[in-house]
Amino acid sequence: MEIPSKYYISDYKFPIDAYFVFGLSVDCVIFGYHEGEIKVLLVQRDVEPFKGHWALIGDLVEPEQNLRDAANNVLEKLTGLKNIYMKQFFTFGSVDRHPIGRVVTVGYFSLVNSIDYNPIASSWAKSAQWFNITDLPELAFDHHNILQKGIETLKNEVRHKPTGFELLPPKFTLLELQLLYEALLGYKFDKSNFRKKILEMNILKPLNEVKENVSHRPAKLFQFDEKSYRALEKEGFSFQL
């Protein structure tokens, strides 16, 4: 891309070219959920800087690549995960955040239910692994900071949007849903009232199936009804737990 420096007439300390010196990266915070614990997917770096450290899934953006594409690409490259809806949550641009130069990074986050999925480490990642968010290793760069902001965003978001469902398998019981929300929000619900509240929203489709392989009365399975939710949202309904 050519930079026609004739454009800018004033106010800049340096020639216009001196402003096109930023590196840009994306970092993805991928949340999972397993047995009552919220997890995050990290990769171990096999390159300098921070060789050996664990890090978020991220990389430099190509000069002609859109941000969302960059996020999707790096996620697929490092973990094989495709078609995951990611949401931009914050951009980190401290002057000294990256040792090799001025790199501004855009944070994306997502929730996935395939916690059993075995991530494949890419060329510059030694390994990839799920970590409990309450028991994290030391992270490269300012990734601890980014991750904390991501967790904060997650906790804010699940309160007002039915994002949480993404963490469960497509078919789930009401108790599974309740336990997930208890983990996300950090407090308990009354079983009976939780059931009533969530069902009255009309965003769950009851299935004619029950939970298998349980040694007690099996619970009915439900599915999140995205279509109903979108319709209700248009009428002004807002999810709230």
Place this chain on the structure above:
Amino acid sequence: MEIPSKYYISDYKFPIDAYFVFGLSVDCVIFGYHEGEIKVLLVQRDVEPFKGHWALIGDLVEPEQNLRDAANNVLEKLTGLKNIYMKQFFTFGSVDRHPIGRVVTVGYFSLVNSIDYNPIASSWAKSAQWFNITDLPELAFDHHNILQKGIETLKNEVRHKPTGFELLPPKFTLLELQLLYEALLGYKFDKSNFRKKILEMNILKPLNEVKENVSHRPAKLFQFDEKSYRALEKEGFSFQL
């Protein structure tokens, strides 16, 4: 800042230097409120590209400048507004969003009450002016897009956080507050119930003053009690209208 290209070992299409070619800018969406209407502050460009067009308050970030500093600086430079708390809301990075090169821009927004403040146009701004958000001129770059996202963020935010108070003068009546929230949220409240609800939150400090220069019974003035709000927030209280 030196870029030691020894670091990266693989996966990049070009030499590492080819990735440090991004321009970075900030754009500020400054909201105001006057007589029931939500306003946004725009400046008219006196330089190419988009000479003559109205635009958000923004500019390129210096190579060694932090994002927040850049936002504060450009706001002061173009409007004289100082010590305004701005919040980052989204980053826009489409490849073709800027005609002179790859410029990624970080959006900040803020609410101010000094709607009567007369903005001073800077060197590259011909003029600065408040516009009703329902009656906007054509905007430079992708600023229409950025502004719409800012409006969306504002409307989401005011529902769950007492941000809206920033739009009012420090001392306000309950009816003024109600009219503001009606403008922000797009629907009406019952006067009596609005009053009850907001007072029960204990985030307003009643003053021993009344509204002046009204030709009817004057209303008591209140102040937002930031300290009480912070305290309540810690105990788990969450603002909701």
Place this chain on the structure above:
DNA sequence: TTACTTATTGTATTTTTTACTTTAAGTATT
């Protein structure tokens, strides 16, 4: 003094939330 306007308080009704209780339906054990 009266009309008018908005402020402020009150109240009855409806709706929602909350805390429990009861019943149902399955598995596991004897």
Place this chain on the structure above:
DNA sequence: AATACTTAAAGTAAAAAATACAATAAGTAA
């Protein structure tokens, strides 16, 4: 086959909150 055990699912009474109005108060303006 009876019994114990576990979780599912439905029900219910009390409390709390939201809602829709009504009544009264306190100013200004004529």
